[in-house]
Amino acid sequence: MLGAFITAWELIISGDRELINILIVTAKTCLTSSLIALLIGVPLGIWLGTTRFKGKHVFIVLARTLMGMPPVVAGLLMYMLFSGVGPFGKLKLLFTVTIMVIAQVILITPLVIANLETYVSPISQQIYETAFGLGLGRRRTFVLLYNECVYPIFSTYLLAFSRAIAEVGAVSMVGGAIAWKTNVMTTAIMLYTNRGSFTLGIALGMILIALSLLVNIAVTMMQRRLSA
């Protein structure tokens, strides 16, 4: 383990070009996918948590079920759809960062939706009644409701980002772990593990965790500031 730690450190300070490329691709993929998931999932989750309609439970159960979708299944689905023989083959998206982002968005958006719905559902009626009782308009009420969600939005973002950066099934399936192009931290770890280079795998794992830690610290600091 100490060897792995030293290797990790040496890799970082040597500025290894391949490692830097892997880090950039990882950051690009996971930050984009988690932000898109947030942009789609937060309004949907809040909407599900605030409105009442027949069949709403179907949506919620669906979102909660999709939360448990194995990454490799999301990847496989995208692989089939975007293969040369698939319906979207002409778009030539397979083995690009774009398709990795799409697969991850599919994977993590349900998580964002379900999380926000769970948070908003029990407070939305109370907020509505209080605001209505004070004569506040719809738009004002909506802004107040969003403001209440700042804290869970940050926590949910971290959850989404963590799932994105930790998963390997989807990105390896649609990305193909192509060196210099779609190889991310997790797929690189898999490659090194299969190759028998366990030390290097653990070293990359340590860097991945450090990266995760940095993002967590940054987001948590923002969360504390904005939700004070």
Add this chain to the structure above:
Amino acid sequence: MIIPPFTKTYGRRTVLRTPQLTFDPGKIYVLIGPNGSGKSTFARITAGVLDPDEKNGKHVSDGVIRYMPQKSYPFRMSVRRNIMLSGGDPERAEELIRRLNLTAIEQQKISSLSGGETARMALVRVLMKPCDLLILDEPTSAMDMESAMISEQLITEYRNLYGSAVLLVTHDLSQARRLADEVLFFQEGELYEYGPAEKLLYHPQKEITRRFLEFYGSLAK
């Protein structure tokens, strides 16, 4: 202000059925009755946050209503900003804050407030602006005795200042005795008996009303 008759049904169970009611300006109407008798449901429908059964049509009030729900929501901002949410005169806010002992925590984060403090903040918030009908659903149930007394004073003053009709839901019969001009007794979703306070609270016509008053009267003096 005239409230039309309506019913409220959940599934097959009718939880509320009321006749047409008129609330006169400057009077305090107190709603009493056991748990689940329909008091809060009546308050919510009258306030317009809950729709009665469809056949009654949507309830649209002909005057300004201010309503404080049983669980008034403390928004994630300072106590002061919560109070000023619907606007109003800052000097009035200042005075109400002082009288309900909120001055020390005026700028504090809402999450650090106790239940009693939250309830006081909520009452000040709803009392910030005039209205035709003020609906308060158990505003003092989370407060200590002293705060409850001050609150009662503030409610009376509000009525005197703006000449509003006040609808107050309470469990506290002594509070009803202190504030009520008229009393509405709810029982199993029906407006069972109503009338002037001195008559209904001291000489109820119906046996069930009498038993309720005796029971709760002996518990809370």
Add this chain to the structure above:
Amino acid sequence: MQKSLSLNLSAALMLCVLTGCSSSPAAPSAEPDKPETPAAEPAAETAPAETGTVNTVILKEADDKMINTYTLLAVNPESPFTDADGNPVDGVEVNTAGAEALIDWFLSEEGKELAAAFGQEEFGDSLFYLLDGAPVFEGEITPATEETAQIRLSTTTSVNDSGLLGALLPVFESKYGYKVEVQSAGTGKAIAAAKYGNADLIFVHAKAQEETFVQDGFAYVLPGFDTERLSFLYNYFVLCGPTEDPAGVKDMDSVLVAFKTIAENKYPFISRGDGSGTHTKELSLWPEDLGITAEADSYADYTDWYISANAGMGACLVMAEEMHAYILTDKATFLTFQANNGN
């Protein structure tokens, strides 16, 4: 630090003595840093920092029964592509010109020389040998155009893990302006990628599956060659086991005898068990009367010594090291594993 270094060197020395020191894979620390790939660099650097030494050694190699032939196949643009439900699909794009250029280069003098030399520098031993009578390309290689620049090469993990392509492709790319995207997966998925229209050529080592691929019409004969299957490299799987070699396979005449002895005396053996090329080869080496196949039922009676790991080569090597078991592996993975002192 000083102490552990000398300790490690002496351990490496002992290992050399024990193995008869045919090659010297246990002395990677003597190599200068090669920052080509991250795999190469730490392999050289971390070795002295580790305290463990690999006990597993190569016991049997260069046996004809363990030969492993590598083949290039260009994907036929007129392939009978079908979607997931088996319906025919038209107009699947295949970069035939790019695939042709890359195959031509692999089979040119330059490509072959580089392939045959690969491994000398890092392990002091070639990992691939040129096949006698391999097809030759002597013409001009077409440089890339905007349409043909991106080549999708699908290969197996073991080929990719060996580092061969990482060493060869940059030469081809910088000379002719192509960009080769290498996807690696298990043999099955690597071939499936081509069938799904996601590869322009494949580089595999599984004869039976290659022949099916050709029969199904997914490959075609490139101009200047006379067959779809362009086999040009080979190497050997190696039989590894504990240094003590309790079965004594090192001195046996044939690998078949070695496998028979291991089975008869129930020495622990780690099988990949994952349908990979290595697994397929291993299955062909057991005495027929044992009836060991890829099916779990077939080795249900042998679980006291036959361990089906269902894992990658690296993970299986670690398992073999821990259990003092015998194992069939490709040489490149084993040498990397050994260079990393089993970590």
